[in-house]
Amino acid sequence: MNNKRKIAVVITARPSYSRVKTVLEAIQMHSSLELQLIIAASALLDRYGSAVNFIEKDGFNIAAKVFNVLEGENLTAAAKTTGIGILELSTVFDNLKPDIVVTVADRFETMATAIAASYMNIPLAHIQGGEVTGNIDEKVRHSITKLADYHFVASESAKERVIKLGEDANFVFNTGCPSIDLAKQVKENSVQLPFDPYEKYGGVGAKPDLKNGYLVVMQHPVTNEYQDSRKHIEATLQAVYELNKPTLWFWPNVDAGADGTSTGIRAFRETHQLPNVHFFKNMEGKDFLHLLNHADCLIGNSSVGIRECAYLGVPVVNIGSRQNRRDRGENVIDVNYDIVAIKNAILNRISSIKNSSNVYGGGDAGKQIADLLYEVPLLFHKTIMY
DSSP: OOOEEEEEEEEEEEEHHHHHHHHHHHHOOOEEEEEEEEEEEEOOOOOGOOOOHHHHHTOOOOEEEOOOOOOTTTTHHHHHHHHHHHHHHHHHHHOOOOOEEEETOOOHHHHHHHHHHHTTTOOOEEESSSOOOSSHHHHHHHHHHHHHHEEEESSHHHHHHHTTTTTTTTGEEEEEOOOHHHHHOOOOOOOOSSSSSHHHHHOOEOOOOOOOEEEEEEEEOOGGGGHHHHHHHHHHHHHHHHHHEEEEEEOOOOSSSSHHHHHHHHHHHHHHTTTTTTESOOOOOOHHHHHHHHHEEEEEOOHHHHHHHHHOOOOEEEEEEETTTTOOOOEEEEESSSSSHHHHHHHHTTTTTTOOTTTTTTSOHHHHHHHHHHHHHHOOOOOOOO
């Protein structure tokens, strides 16, 4: 008879997998837990860098796949994708009958996980709640906090914020961010770049020599500014083009405005020679961290610049409002969508000293979370804390 506690973890986007990979490993290794891995939404789509191949290669069995993304990269598509997710995930949860459902971070698809689990009286655990950014992700994040029963937050300020939202302090745990676990492994074993990114991941564009340094760009649309996504990416493209330094550029997430970002990149490539820029769709989480660890600077608005790069000490130029109010290390400089400002900030960061920070934990979040998933009582109702 199997008396293991069944833990269903739902991965809905490419970055979410690398963010919780060490949690999955720790659950899988735990003698009293059974991992039920569910892959959904854009994590299944090749155009956004399907995560499935990486997940299976890493030795994880996928319990269910949920295809729920509507085309369009606009607000209506995002809302409908969430609705379809609720329908499909409800069926999956009914079949798998998990003891606890785990949802990650703040992407719009994660709302479907939280709603389906809550209405089915399944205890819900939320990783990376309590943070603030000022866009639609913040609404999603705080909404999931109110639906969740257990909170595995990444920083002390996030813990304080979740408790201020009325959550029971006994079930709010500052475990640090699981993505820092991978960053720690990379930092301890990264004397030089351990792979050839062009050979391993293909991509398109020039193949600049990386031996004397390089930039990495990862810029996503901002959901509440999605109409301006093309204009935003064009400013970054022009700044990088004028600097003419070896650059590795990654495709955006499937958010409202992603079509404008992608169109802007394609149009710029057609009208400008980019002899020093190579474009990738996706990369395994640990390889991407190795790449960042040896980069001169990360440019864009990805949370990896705020989290993992803080631990690694990688200089970051954070553009625009997408990461507003998130805790930062000294590695980050913030700029608006201005070509000159972006160029100057990149030059400033390239010449800066690496400053590492443990603001998002010290690299043992995965094991902490797995142990807590085994220890917490199975609750799906709230004690009134206000």
